[in-house]
Amino acid sequence: xxxxxxxxxxxxxxxxxxxxxxxxxxxxxxxxxxxxxxxxxxxxxx
Amino acid sequence: xxxxxxxxxxxxxxxxxxxxxxxxxxxxxxxxxxxxxxxxxxxxxxxxxxxxxxxxxxxxxxxxxxxxxxxxxxxxxxxxxxxxxxxxxxxxxxxxxxxxxxxxxxxxxxxxxxxxxxxxxxxxxxxxxxxxxxxxxxxxxxxxxxxxxxxxxxxxxxxxxxxxxxxxxxxxxxxxxxxxxxxxxxxxxxxxxxxxxxxxxxxxxxxxxxxxxxxxxxxxxxxxxxxxxxxxxxxxxxxxxxxxxxxxxxxxxxxxxxxxxxxxxxxxxxxxxxxxxxxxxxxxxxxxxxxxxxxxxxxxxxxxxxxxxxxxxxxxxxxxxxxxxxxxxxxxxxxxxxxxxxxxxxxxxxxxxxxxxxxxxxxxxxxxxxxxxxxxxxxxxxxxxxxxxxxxxxxxxxxxxxxxxxxxxxxxxxxxxxxxxxxxxxxxxxxxxxxxxxxxxxxxxxxxxxxxxxxxxxxxxxxxxxxxxxxxxxxxxxxxxxxxxxxxxxxxxxxxxxxxxxxxxxxxxxxxxxxxxxxxxxxxxxxxxxxxxxxxxxxxxxxxxxxxxxxxxxxxxxxxxxxxxxxxxxxxxxxxxxxxxxxxxxxxxxxxxxxxxxxxxxxxxxxxxxxxxxxxxxxxxxxxxxxxxxxxxxxxxxxxxxxxxxxxxxxxxxxxxxxxxxxxxxxxxxxxxxxxxxxxxxxxxxxxxxxxxxxxxxxxxxxxxxx
Numbered sequence: 001x002x003x004x005x006x007x008x009x010x011x012x013x014x015x016x017x018x019x020x021x022x023x024x025x026x027x028x029x030x031x032x033x034x035x036x037x038x039x040x041x042x043x044x045x046x
Numbered sequence: 047x048x049x050x051x052x053x054x055x056x057x058x059x060x061x062x063x064x065x066x067x068x069x070x071x072x073x074x075x076x077x078x079x080x081x082x083x084x085x086x087x088x089x090x091x092x093x094x095x096x097x098x099x100x101x102x103x104x105x106x107x108x109x110x111x112x113x114x115x116x117x118x119x120x121x122x123x124x125x126x127x128x129x130x131x132x133x134x135x136x137x138x139x140x141x142x143x144x145x146x147x148x149x150x151x152x153x154x155x156x157x158x159x160x161x162x163x164x165x166x167x168x169x170x171x172x173x174x175x176x177x178x179x180x181x182x183x184x185x186x187x188x189x190x191x192x193x194x195x196x197x198x199x200x201x202x203x204x205x206x207x208x209x210x211x212x213x214x215x216x217x218x219x220x221x222x223x224x225x226x227x228x229x230x231x232x233x234x235x236x237x238x239x240x241x242x243x244x245x246x247x248x249x250x251x252x253x254x255x256x257x258x259x260x261x262x263x264x265x266x267x268x269x270x271x272x273x274x275x276x277x278x279x280x281x282x283x284x285x286x287x288x289x290x291x292x293x294x295x296x297x298x299x300x301x302x303x304x305x306x307x308x309x310x311x312x313x314x315x316x317x318x319x320x321x322x323x324x325x326x327x328x329x330x331x332x333x334x335x336x337x338x339x340x341x342x343x344x345x346x347x348x349x350x351x352x353x354x355x356x357x358x359x360x361x362x363x364x365x366x367x368x369x370x371x372x373x374x375x376x377x378x379x380x381x382x383x384x385x386x387x388x389x390x391x392x393x394x395x396x397x398x399x400x401x402x403x404x405x406x407x408x409x410x411x412x413x414x415x416x417x418x419x420x421x422x423x424x425x426x427x428x429x430x431x432x433x434x435x436x437x438x439x440x441x442x443x444x445x446x447x448x449x450x451x452x453x454x455x456x457x458x459x460x461x462x463x464x465x466x467x468x469x470x471x472x473x474x475x476x477x478x479x480x481x482x483x484x485x486x487x488x489x490x491x492x493x494x495x496x497x498x499x500x501x502x503x504x505x506x507x508x509x510x511x512x513x514x515x516x517x518x519x520x521x522x523x524x525x526x527x528x529x530x531x532x533x534x535x536x537x538x539x540x541x542x543x544x545x546x547x548x549x550x551x552x553x554x555x556x557x558x559x560x561x562x563x564x565x566x567x568x569x570x571x572x573x574x575x576x577x578x579x580x581x582x583x584x585x586x587x588x589x590x591x592x593x594x595x596x597x598x599x600x601x602x603x604x605x606x607x608x609x610x611x612x613x614x615x616x617x618x619x620x621x622x623x624x625x626x627x628x629x630x631x632x633x634x635x636x637x638x639x640x641x642x643x644x645x646x647x648x649x650x651x652x653x654x655x656x657x658x659x660x661x662x663x664x665x666x667x668x669x670x671x672x673x674x675x676x677x678x679x680x681x682x683x684x685x686x687x688x689x690x691x692x693x694x695x696x697x698x699x700x701x702x703x704x705x706x707x708x709x710x711x712x713x714x715x716x717x718x719x720x721x722x723x724x725x726x727x728x729x730x731x732x733x734x735x736x737x738x739x740x741x742x743x744x745x746x747x748x749x750x751x752x753x
Binding site for chain 2 (some may be wrong): 016046
């Protein structure tokens with residue numbers, strides 16, 4: 001999942017595209033992982 | 047009877063010191079008290095003696111109270127505890143200082159802004175409780191407190207069922223009649239038909255009660271009245287309330303319709319949720335600016351739709367021009383305060399149809415329609431336009447313009463002025479140059495119209511054509527702000543669907559939107575473009591939020607701006623703000639597949655999958671095979687576990703577009719189908735792998751693994 005997120009961050013996937021195609025709010029459940037949280041922050045800005 | 051002795055002022059019960067009695071009724075006595083342990087004032091409610099002596103009923107009440115105590119909502123009075131001391135059963139609650147709503151409604155009703163404000167708070171409270179399966183069952187003005195600062199608090203959530211001497215769910219005409227022989231029972235004035243008839247209740251009973259309160263706040267009287275409880279109950283079951291529009295002229299049609307829908311006899315005909323009521327109310331507030339603005343006359347506000355002008359040039363390629371002319375008229379008319387204008391997508395659905403003008407008027411809910419034609423021959427231009435009364439089909443005005451192409455802007459201004467003169471004469475002074483002229487170059491203007499024509503189609507090939515048009519327009523007039531904005535929007539859409547990479551799109555979009563902002567910083571188009579750019583390319587949420595907000599402020603009736611702002615807010619997780627904007631966008635453009643799809647995207651982003659699926663389905667009913675709707679419906683179906691339908695929907699999207707985002711979702715590997723068939727494994731694997739979906743190189747990135 002981290003790799004997948006890093007790829008999305010790396011290629012600047014638009015947040016809307018990413019949110020939709022990653023299962024809506026599904027990844028929010030993994031915010032407790034600091035690295036995932038950081039990358040989600042980069043993707044979503046929050 | 048220990049209660050009376052215990053509850054004298056200055057007496058105590060457990061660690062509560064009684065201060066004064068603040069209420070009494072069939073549901074027990076209420077005292078102001080001080081919690082001496084925590085040092086705070088509370089409301090202390092004694093349970094009726096007959097309940098306290100019935101262990102089963104008491105147990106049910108405790109369970110209900112515990113559930114209500116979990117509600118933490120600014121518009122619901124908080125329950126602190128359910129206790130027993132010295133054989134006295136009581137509950138303690140947040141102490142609300144103020145007046146109950148029944149004392150605040152004047153004979154002529156409340157101001158519209160206040161109605162919407164209070165109703166929004168009530169609907170919000172109901173939505174929160176309904177989410178937890180708690181139904182009030184006894185919503186009435188006496189159960190609504192309004193504090194000195196104007197804050198609204200609902201009392202007695204979910205407690206009515208157990209606290210009443212008789213369960214209102216069991217209240218039939220017969221039991222309602224018992225009041226006549228002295229049995230204490232709450233008035234049926236606020237009961238739903240199903241409640242009176244003793245049928246099974248769900249959350250929609252509260253929506254009916256809310257409708258009665260709304261009606262009362264609006265008119266100063268209840269919608270159903272009767273000399274006795276039985277007569278009143280019969281009226282609720284049978285009669286249709288007098289239309290509010292007949293009682294009070296300044297309410298506005300939308301608010302009246304909303305109230306009427308709450309009061310439908312059949313629960314299925316009402317709003318399906320309190321959240322929908324709240325969203326409808328919020329949309330009313332947004333539509334009228336900062337607050338719900340009362341209408342100023344007894345007649346409905348003037349309204350108009352501009353149908354697409356018919357291209358009579360004998361050349362199908364000229365259709366963009368006739369469409370563009372119509373669109374510019376729509377934009378110009380939309381800027382006039384006090385005039386409601388049907389949006390482009392809704393009006394353009396009637397292109398080439400054979401519907402009677404009166405039917406079109408009814409469907410678009412407008413009083414007047416503009417139709418016309420355009421014939422071009424070289425530089426010569428003939429435009430005909432007529433204004434028609436949609437109610438009776440009579441022509442109100444018509445004109446023919448034989449001019450040169452260079453005069454196109456004057457023709458538009460003249461048409462707008464003529465329409466306004468006929469429909470809303472009071473606005474006449476505002477119409478000079480109502481049509482936005484950001485270029486004087488008619489060739490550039492023509493190219494711009496062509497570019498927007500292609501942009502609206504939103505496919506890779508038409509977006510490329512749109513880019514060409516905008517670029518050529520800019521070559522002819524480098525100061526043409528709208529063409530720069532259009533160019534930036536094209537790259538934004540291409541990026542959204544993954545048809546270009548960020549590296550390719552970002553610099554071009556940035557240059558175009560920067561130029562647009564420099565040339566026309568106050569325009570809707572430039573602000574929208576900057577917001578869209580910040581959203582799609584930079585993840586700059588601050589700029590995106592500010593500019594989307596600015597765009598909707600410039601023209602609150604722009605469904606495009608409202609729709610995208612809703613999506614933006616949804617992405618920020620701001621459901622309370624997002625949904626009203628999405629609702630308003632759909633109200634402004636009810637026949638637009640695109641706008642319903644945007645609403646679906648917003649709802650999906652909020653995790654409201656059922657509603658997202660319904661919105662997408664609505665879009666597909668309006669326009670089958672609409673790409674954005676297929677996408678968002680496929681996603682919602684995935685989330686709902688309806689995998690076969692999801693596959694079919696997304697496969698259709700792939701077939702139609704080959705857009706990388708759709709291909710990525712389905713995967714290019716045939717193994718995917720195998721995984722998709724196993725929902726339990728698929729849900730996780732798809733979601734994780736889809737996180738790595740590349741919007742530029744799907745074939746390399748979209749790998750699905752089983753879990």
